[in-house]
Amino acid sequence: MNQSLPPNLPLSIKNLLVGKSFTADDVGKSDSRVFIFDDCVLKISEANAYNDETVRVMRWFEEIAKLPAPKVLACESDEKFQYLLMSKVSGLMSCDEYYLEHSDELIKVLARALKLLWSADITDCPRTRTIDMELAGAKYRVENNLVDMSDSEPTTFGEGGFKNPEELLHWLEAHKPDFEPVLSHGDFCLPNIFVDGGRITGFIDLGDTGVGDKWRDIALGLRSLRHNLDGTFGGKVYPNINPELLFDELGIEPDWEKIKWYILLDELF
Numbered sequence: 001m002n003q004s005l006p007p008n009l010p011l012s013i014k015n016l017l018v019g020k021s022f023t024a025d026d027v028g029k030s031d032s033r034v035f036i037f038d039d040c041v042l043k044i045s046e047a048n049a050y051n052d053e054t055v056r057v058m059r060w061f062e063e064i065a066k067l068p069a070p071k072v073l074a075c076e077s078d079e080k081f082q083y084l085l086m087s088k089v090s091g092l093m094s095c096d097e098y099y100l101e102h103s104d105e106l107i108k109v110l111a112r113a114l115k116l117l118w119s120a121d122i123t124d125c126p127r128t129r130t131i132d133m134e135l136a137g138a139k140y141r142v143e144n145n146l147v148d149m150s151d152s153e154p155t156t157f158g159e160g161g162f163k164n165p166e167e168l169l170h171w172l173e174a175h176k177p178d179f180e181p182v183l184s185h186g187d188f189c190l191p192n193i194f195v196d197g198g199r200i201t202g203f204i205d206l207g208d209t210g211v212g213d214k215w216r217d218i219a220l221g222l223r224s225l226r227h228n229l230d231g232t233f234g235g236k237v238y239p240n241i242n243p244e245l246l247f248d249e250l251g252i253e254p255d256w257e258k259i260k261w262y263i264l265l266d267e268l269f
Helices: 011-017 049-064 097-101 103-118 131-143 165-174 214-229 243-250 256-266
Strands: 022-025 033-037 040-046 072-077 081-087 181-184 193-196 199-203 210-213
Touching (some): 011 081, 097 103, 103 181, 131 256, 181 214, 214 243
Antiparallel strands (some): 181 210
């Protein structure tokens, strides 16, 4: 990855970064460019109204809900890009090797993170993602050929699975679950949860955060946990614990139908 900052950074942001060293981040699947400094993070994304809404959610999350997250230090846009400068959260990603090798601690961390989100008052949250809105977004992607079938679970498409994204979309529409609203991260995976000594120090990548269904985060979190432990991500297998112990920590029974539905929904994004 190119290790230089774009030459056309807005002056207000450039002035805050003068003389600071950085690294370029390539963790995750985002199309954004991310630059990590000692005390802050710069994220450069395509400018659009959705990104503007995300900044409002970030400010609400950190200032109103009082949940640990990056603080917005500066945000500028031009005709092509949004430049978002955020504080850097402390701690380790929950997919750090320490937590994968101590997966009993990791499961406790993930349960604590989910309960922290669920404890938030969602009355004035600036974004809501209903099931119908999720399906509308999925339909748009299917109709515009934006679904990458190669980036799906091996059993989703092909023999024994769905013929194509259109068939999957129709199945999702026909099996729509009940909506259980909570504060949902929206992309509750291990790289987006930072921890220090068992304490949640920050939720990052809040682009899909808002009022959403409880089981979306459970489903994506369980999938992320499984794939970090089984070697799908990182290539190393950590076989010493069953990911389904997450439900014991949460004190709830798994709803496997809803978990399946949300994992399949995510295949279209």
